[in-house]
Amino acid sequence: MILITTALMIEANPIRNALGLRAVANQPVPVFQSETFLLVVTGTGAQKAAALTGWALGRFPAIQAAINIGFAGAPEAVSGLHQWHRVNAVRDASTGRLHIPDILDKHPFAEAALLTVGQPVSEDTGMDGLVDMEGSGFFEAARSCLSPDRILLLKWVSDHLDPEVDRQSTMEAFTKAIEEILPFLKEQAIGTRQLVKDRPELLDIVLQRLRLTQTQTQFMEKWICGYLARKGDPERILSVLPDQAPARKLDNTRLYEVLKDVLKG
Numbered sequence: 001m002i003l004i005t006t007a008l009m010i011e012a013n014p015i016r017n018a019l020g021l022r023a024v025a026n027q028p029v030p031v032f033q034s035e036t037f038l039l040v041v042t043g044t045g046a047q048k049a050a051a052l053t054g055w056a057l058g059r060f061p062a063i064q065a066a067i068n069i070g071f072a073g074a075p076e077a078v079s080g081l082h083q084w085h086r087v088n089a090v091r092d093a094s095t096g097r098l099h100i101p102d103i104l105d106k107h108p109f110a111e112a113a114l115l116t117v118g119q120p121v122s123e124d125t126g127m128d129g130l131v132d133m134e135g136s137g138f139f140e141a142a143r144s145c146l147s148p149d150r151i152l153l154l155k156w157v158s159d160h161l162d163p164e165v166d167r168q169s170t171m172e173a174f175t176k177a178i179e180e181i182l183p184f185l186k187e188q189a190i191g192t193r194q195l196v197k198d199r200p201e202l203l204d205i206v207l208q209r210l211r212l213t214q215t216q217t218q219f220m221e222k223w224i225c226g227y228l229a230r231k232g233d234p235e236r237i238l239s240v241l242p243d244q245a246p247a248r249k250l251d252n253t254r255l256y257e258v259l260k261d262v263l264k265g
Contacts (some may be wrong), residue, residue, distance in 0.1 A: 002192055003056050003066040003142075004039045007134050010042045011070045011165070013176040018182055025229060028055070036189045038063065040090060044115050046137030047093065051112075053141035056206050057214065063151040064192045067185075068138040071174070072114065072130040072155035073121065079157045082173050084180060085112040085130060087153035092136035093117045093125075099139045102149035105191075122163040130155050145214040152188075154181060184197065202234050206259070209241045213250050220256075223263035236262060 006012045008199075009030065012256035021032035021039055029042040029052055038060055049068070057063055071086070079085065086109040090099040093115055103111070113129035116136035127171055135153055142151045156177055159165045171196075203224050212220060228234070240259060246252045 001062040002037050003063045004037055005042050005053055005068050005138055006070045007042055007044050009041055010171050012039055014178040015039055018178045045133055049134035050141040051140050051169045057145045066146055067152040068135060071158035071167050072132045074130045074157045075157050076125050076160050078128060081157055082177060083157050084109050089113040090135045091115050092138050099133035101151050105148045110152040118251045122161055146220050162203055200228060204235060209245055210255060211245050228259060229261045239246040
């Protein structure tokens with residue numbers, strides 16, 4: 001499953017309609033779902049984006065990738081209006097932290113850096129990139145569960161840092177623009193399903209006998225795939241595993257480190 005987050009319903013509705021998502025009842029925020037996609041409307045601001053992204057990752061453990069989609073402002077010199085950009089770097093204006101998504105796949109979008117601010121801005125920030133209010137919060141929360149190559153940000157330039165934007169015309173333009181990214185979203189879904197399909201049987205056995213976080217699971221999958229590609233003997237791994245997952249966290253952590261040494265060695 002792929003998590004998609006937006007800040008606003010004006011962003012979420014066209015995505016919901018284009019992907020045929022249905023509303024999920026009794027959730028703390030608007031949530032829409034299909035077999036492949038989960039759409040969560042977080043509200044405005046990095047803190048809300050972080051909180052609701054983290055909530056979704058904890059509430060729906062089948063999530064394999066996360067995509068933040070939504071509006072961004074940009075100076076005229078950086079981008080024309082109503083253009084899509086894939087974010088290759090996210091800086092938080094309040095903390096100065098820089099986050100780098102790993103872009104390992106081919107895609108049809110121009111790339112741009114993103115500055116996440118705490119308040120709307122109506123003047124040039126001095127940064128050669130886009131401006132939003134959610135990206136850094138989304139990335140930090142997603143990074144706690146997903147590897148950077150499975151965290152994506154797609155931003156659509158809604159304005160040139162204008163103090164006011166016409167809501168109706170922007171909504172109409174964004175609705176049309178969603179059609180431009182549908183092939184990419186469907187490619188991501190196919191890739192995610194293939195990841196699950198190709199998952200080694202050895203990983204499933206490890207997950208039955210060891211308690212792992214989502215992040216640890218992703219690392220374990222990479223180590224096991226590399227180990228098997230190098231013709232490593234699965235029996236060596238099975239001999240280390242107990243019949244049941246350790247009851248104590250300390251024992252679980254120790255066993256995780258032992259397996260890591262064997263798989264990477």
